[in-house]
Amino acid sequence: MNTLTTQDTFDVLLESAPQNFSVLRAAGKELYQAAGLPAAKAEEYKFTAITKKLEKSISDFRAAAPISISQNQITESTFKGFDGYILVFSNGKFLPELSSQIEGVQVGSLEENNEGIGTIAKAEKDAFAALNQATFSGGISITVPKKIQVDKPILLLSFNQSNEGQVITPRFWIEVGDFAEVTFIDQSVGLGDSSYFINKVVEAKGGINSQINYYRLQHEGDQVIEVSNIETDVQADARFTSVNISLSGDMVRNNLSLNLLGSNCEGNMYGIYLLNGKTHVDNHTNVDHTIPHAESNELYKGIFDGQSRGVFNGKIFVRQDAQKTNAFQQNNNVLLSQDAIVNTKPQLEIWADDVKCSHGCTVGQLDEEALFYLQARGIDKTLAKGLLLYAFVGEVLEKIEDESFKNHVVGLITNRLGSKF
Structure with a gap:
């Protein structure tokens, strides 16, 4: 102890x-x-x-x-x-x-x-x-x-x-x-x-x-x-x-x-972490495939500013009996500050031999070419930056089926990013 x-x-x-x-x-x-x-x-x-x-x-x-x-x-x-x-x-x-x-x-x-x-x-x-x-x-x-x-x-x-x-x-x-x-x-x-x-x-x-x-x-x-x-x-x-x-x-x-x-079941895990200041968010996820013919989809996206810190640790288990499994996992991150840190570790453990599984992660900075392209067309730099970042997380926002909640979250995110127009 x-x-x-x-x-x-x-x-x-x-x-x-x-x-x-x-x-x-x-x-x-x-x-x-x-x-x-x-x-x-x-x-x-x-x-x-x-x-x-x-x-x-x-x-x-x-x-x-x-x-x-x-x-x-x-x-x-x-x-x-x-x-x-x-x-x-x-x-x-x-x-x-x-x-x-x-x-x-x-x-x-x-x-x-x-x-x-x-x-x-x-x-x-x-x-x-x-x-x-x-x-x-x-x-x-x-x-x-x-x-x-x-x-x-x-x-x-x-x-x-x-x-x-x-x-x-x-x-x-x-x-x-x-x-x-x-x-x-x-x-x-x-x-x-x-x-x-x-x-x-x-x-x-x-x-x-x-x-x-x-x-x-x-x-x-x-x-x-x-x-x-x-x-x-x-x-x-x-x-x-x-x-x-x-x-x-x-x-x-x-x-x-x-x-x-159970067979033909589906598990979906999506997330956005939009952090600034000294906020620290750690997402640990686990998907356990135990039965054949099941599907899981996982997509987490993070944006970090200030001295914020993020952690992503995603695990997918495919048991020996879970043949015909489809499992997708992806974690993408953008760092806006030299002081921001992200630690990411997507993982797969597969004991079955007839499956379709993929996992991956990316960590990078804002695309300067895309930013220049928008500015060259008269868009303010702050707004252009916000639009690019909003597009980055938009794929996750589209997973929200309730329109009122989606609109509320979009408002919070666009205000934070400076992309509201």
């Missing part, structure tokens, strides 16, 4: 955890204490010194209590043009009194009970997943029954605030039945400018021929530290699509795993 200062301070959080799910929590606590927080040389956190960051930035390792949220705050935080359902959270706690009723969909607090917790996002895979399992409170369970097609997107609107650098532990359980369809938009709103630590776990279970879109926007304060573990089981003929947009934060670690468990 590692003897790390931060691990000891998390004992306060462990001891004050709720008492329900006692067996589950005990297992999470045992796994967390056995593994300890990632050491400086831990391979999976090699370029992201999350333990050191926590020790430096978090002053109170107790769970942050829910804060009062008004209807006006919800209205002001909902992006323009959104037409859908809203589920509201305060420091990880679900607030049903401020949330929409969704016809045909079962929504409730995890405190009421859910036997599926921990069966997809397994605590032994990551110390922070184990810590969340031991300490989460007020999470949510969302069940979309068989053949239900939710007609509008569901906005998971989380308000976060802690004046004492405390810990927020959201936990989502999502189960989508056979032949059901749903779109989620996961958006967090930071209130205030203090530092706090978000340790989030999302488990999603997609049934046969189900369709799940999971869009995520990370755009909180520059002092926020976040680790998220999102893991999904995808069954036969089903499709799961993730689009993750990271725009701000102090240090952010995103663990995203897809388990492709």
Whole structure:
């Protein structure tokens, strides 16, 4: 067991955890204490010194209590043009009194009970997943029954605030039945400018021929530290699509795993990280092909300015029985500053012999010839630069099917890039 200062301070959080799910929590606590927080040389956190960051930035390792949220705050935080359902959270706690009723969909607090917790996002895979399992409170369970097609997107609107650098532990359980369809938009709103630590776990279970879109926007304060573990089981003929947009934060670690468990299923993982200042974002992805005739597509694009830092580590596993697999993985990055850094490592592990798989990465600077071409036609240099960068990330933006969310993200990105016209 590692003897790390931060691990000891998390004992306060462990001891004050709720008492329900006692067996589950005990297992999470045992796994967390056995593994300890990632050491400086831990391979999976090699370029992201999350333990050191926590020790430096978090002053109170107790769970942050829910804060009062008004209807006006919800209205002001909902992006323009959104037409859908809203589920509201305060420091990880679900607030049903401020949330929409969704016809045909079962929504409730995890405190009421859910036997599926921990069966997809397994605590032994990551110390922070184990810590969340031991300490989460007020999470949510969302069940979309068989053949239900939710007609509008569901906005998971989380308000976060802690004046004492405390810990927020959201936990989502999502189960989508056979032949059901749903779109989620996961958006967090930071209130205030203090530092706090978000340790989030999302488990999603997609049934046969189900369709799940999971869009995520990370755009909180520059002092926020976040680790998220999102893991999904995808069954036969089903499709799961993730689009993750990271725009701000102090240090952010995103663990995203897809388990492709049935033939003719499809898993898609797309991401944009647009960073400046000293923001650090680490995307670790994992796709596990276990069955023949499945497909995965992965495309992450990063733009770095200032002293920002990015990490991409993508793994594709093709098991021996997973013949006729199609798997694509690509990570492209543009550095705008000499002080910006990116570490990228796409990986393939293939045990089958009848597959089509590819992976690759690029790191470069803005194309000066293209920039000169636009300027020669009377376009301002700042606008020309922004247009080129927007074109660079546009391929990922096109994967967002909900127009209101896409327009909102486009507005944020074009404002950041100076390409709005």
